[in-house]
Amino acid sequence: GKPEHNETLCIACGACAIACPPNAITMELSQDQEYMTWDISYGRCIFCGRCQEVCPLFAIKLTTDFELAVMSKDDLRESCAYEVAHCERCGKPYAVAKEVDYARRILAREGGLAAADIEKLDLCLDCRRADDAVAFQKQSCEGGRA
Secondary structure (H helix, E strand, C coil): CCEEECCCCCCCCCHHHHHCCCCCEEEEECCCCCEEEEEEECCCCCCCCHHHHHCCCCCEEECCCCCCCCCCHHHHEEEEEEEEEECCCCCCEEEEHHHHHHHHHHHHHHCHHHHHCHHHHHCCHHHHHHHHHHHHHHHHHHHHHC
16 A cells, blocks of 8 residues: 655655655755755555665555545655755765764664764765775874884
Protein backbone atom coordinates (compact mmCIF):
# COMPACT_ATOMS: atom_id res chain seq x y z
CA GLY A 1 0.00 0.00 0.00
CA LYS A 2 0.79 3.68 0.13
CA PRO A 3 3.98 4.68 1.99
CA GLU A 4 3.29 6.97 4.93
CA HIS A 5 6.07 9.40 5.86
CA ASN A 6 6.56 10.52 9.46
CA GLU A 7 8.26 13.88 9.16
CA THR A 8 9.06 13.97 12.90
CA LEU A 9 11.08 10.74 12.82
CA CYS A 10 12.72 11.47 9.46
CA ILE A 11 16.27 12.84 9.47
CA ALA A 12 16.23 13.43 5.68
CA CYS A 13 19.20 11.14 5.10
CA GLY A 14 18.04 10.41 1.54
CA ALA A 15 18.20 6.61 1.78
CA CYS A 16 14.59 6.30 0.63
CA ALA A 17 15.17 8.54 -2.39
CA ILE A 18 18.20 6.50 -3.43
CA ALA A 19 16.35 3.18 -3.02
CA CYS A 20 13.18 4.25 -4.86
CA PRO A 21 13.14 2.46 -8.28
CA PRO A 22 10.65 4.79 -10.04
CA ASN A 23 12.10 7.95 -8.42
CA ALA A 24 8.81 8.66 -6.72
CA ILE A 25 10.75 10.01 -3.72
CA THR A 26 13.07 12.92 -4.36
CA MET A 27 15.15 15.28 -2.27
CA GLU A 28 16.10 18.69 -3.53
CA LEU A 29 18.08 21.58 -2.07
CA SER A 30 16.26 24.92 -2.24
CA GLN A 31 17.75 27.68 -4.38
CA ASP A 32 18.76 29.67 -1.31
CA GLN A 33 20.37 26.46 0.07
CA GLU A 34 18.54 26.81 3.38
CA TYR A 35 16.16 23.83 3.09
CA MET A 36 16.16 20.30 1.74
CA THR A 37 12.74 19.32 0.42
CA TRP A 38 11.62 15.70 0.72
CA ASP A 39 8.89 14.93 -1.81
CA ILE A 40 6.92 11.85 -2.82
CA SER A 41 4.70 11.49 -5.87
CA TYR A 42 2.20 8.71 -5.22
CA GLY A 43 1.37 8.76 -8.93
CA ARG A 44 4.85 7.38 -9.62
CA CYS A 45 5.03 5.03 -6.60
CA ILE A 46 4.93 1.30 -7.41
CA PHE A 47 4.34 0.34 -3.74
CA CYS A 48 7.47 -1.86 -3.65
CA GLY A 49 8.35 -1.03 -0.03
CA ARG A 50 12.05 -0.35 -0.61
CA CYS A 51 11.73 3.04 1.07
CA GLN A 52 10.48 1.34 4.23
CA GLU A 53 13.26 -1.27 4.09
CA VAL A 54 16.11 1.23 3.95
CA CYS A 55 14.85 3.88 6.37
CA PRO A 56 17.17 3.78 9.40
CA LEU A 57 14.63 5.38 11.75
CA PHE A 58 11.45 3.72 10.47
CA ALA A 59 10.07 7.07 9.32
CA ILE A 60 8.33 5.41 6.35
CA LYS A 61 5.77 2.67 6.78
CA LEU A 62 3.60 1.05 4.16
CA THR A 63 -0.11 1.33 4.85
CA THR A 64 -2.96 -0.78 3.54
CA ASP A 65 -4.21 2.14 1.40
CA PHE A 66 -3.80 1.41 -2.29
CA GLU A 67 -6.78 3.08 -3.94
CA LEU A 68 -5.52 6.61 -4.46
CA ALA A 69 -8.05 8.12 -6.87
CA VAL A 70 -7.93 11.94 -6.80
CA MET A 71 -9.41 14.80 -8.78
CA SER A 72 -6.06 16.61 -9.15
CA LYS A 73 -2.51 15.32 -9.67
CA ASP A 74 -1.31 17.75 -7.02
CA ASP A 75 -3.22 15.69 -4.45
CA LEU A 76 -0.86 12.78 -5.19
CA ARG A 77 2.14 14.65 -3.74
CA GLU A 78 3.43 15.04 -0.24
CA SER A 79 6.33 17.30 0.68
CA CYS A 80 8.14 18.59 3.69
CA ALA A 81 11.22 20.76 4.14
CA TYR A 82 14.15 20.28 6.47
CA GLU A 83 16.62 22.95 7.53
CA VAL A 84 20.15 22.59 6.15
CA ALA A 85 23.26 22.89 8.33
CA HIS A 86 26.04 25.19 7.16
CA CYS A 87 29.74 24.72 7.76
CA GLU A 88 30.92 26.58 10.84
CA ARG A 89 34.10 27.66 9.05
CA CYS A 90 33.24 28.40 5.41
CA GLY A 91 29.43 28.69 5.57
CA LYS A 92 28.79 26.16 2.80
CA PRO A 93 25.66 23.97 3.18
CA TYR A 94 26.68 20.36 3.79
CA ALA A 95 23.89 18.28 5.38
CA VAL A 96 20.40 18.38 6.80
CA ALA A 97 20.51 19.74 10.37
CA LYS A 98 18.40 16.86 11.74
CA GLU A 99 20.86 14.35 10.27
CA VAL A 100 23.83 16.15 11.84
CA ASP A 101 22.02 16.22 15.20
CA TYR A 102 21.31 12.48 14.90
CA ALA A 103 25.00 11.77 14.21
CA ARG A 104 25.96 13.95 17.19
CA ARG A 105 23.69 11.94 19.50
CA ILE A 106 25.08 8.62 18.21
CA LEU A 107 28.71 9.71 18.68
CA ALA A 108 28.00 11.07 22.17
CA ARG A 109 26.31 7.81 23.15
CA GLU A 110 29.28 5.75 21.88
CA GLY A 111 31.80 7.86 23.80
CA GLY A 112 35.55 7.25 23.60
CA LEU A 113 37.24 8.06 20.30
CA ALA A 114 33.88 8.51 18.58
CA ALA A 115 32.99 11.35 20.95
CA ALA A 116 36.24 13.10 20.05
CA ASP A 117 34.91 13.56 16.50
CA ILE A 118 31.75 15.42 17.56
CA GLU A 119 33.20 18.87 16.86
CA LYS A 120 33.98 17.80 13.28
CA LEU A 121 30.24 17.45 12.62
CA ASP A 122 29.94 21.22 12.30
CA LEU A 123 32.33 21.30 9.32
CA CYS A 124 31.77 20.49 5.66
CA LEU A 125 33.74 17.73 3.99
CA ASP A 126 36.23 20.17 2.41
CA CYS A 127 37.05 21.79 5.77
CA ARG A 128 37.37 18.38 7.44
CA ARG A 129 39.79 17.28 4.72
CA ALA A 130 41.83 20.43 5.19
CA ASP A 131 42.01 19.80 8.96
CA ASP A 132 42.99 16.17 8.38
CA ALA A 133 45.72 17.19 5.93
CA VAL A 134 47.17 19.66 8.45
CA ALA A 135 47.04 17.04 11.23
CA PHE A 136 48.67 14.43 8.96
CA GLN A 137 51.41 16.83 7.93
CA LYS A 138 52.07 17.76 11.56
CA GLN A 139 52.16 14.09 12.56
CA SER A 140 54.55 13.30 9.68
CA CYS A 141 56.90 16.10 10.71
CA GLU A 142 56.92 15.00 14.34
CA GLY A 143 57.46 11.38 13.32
CA GLY A 144 60.44 12.34 11.16
CA ARG A 145 62.25 13.93 14.08
CA ALA A 146 62.00 10.91 16.34
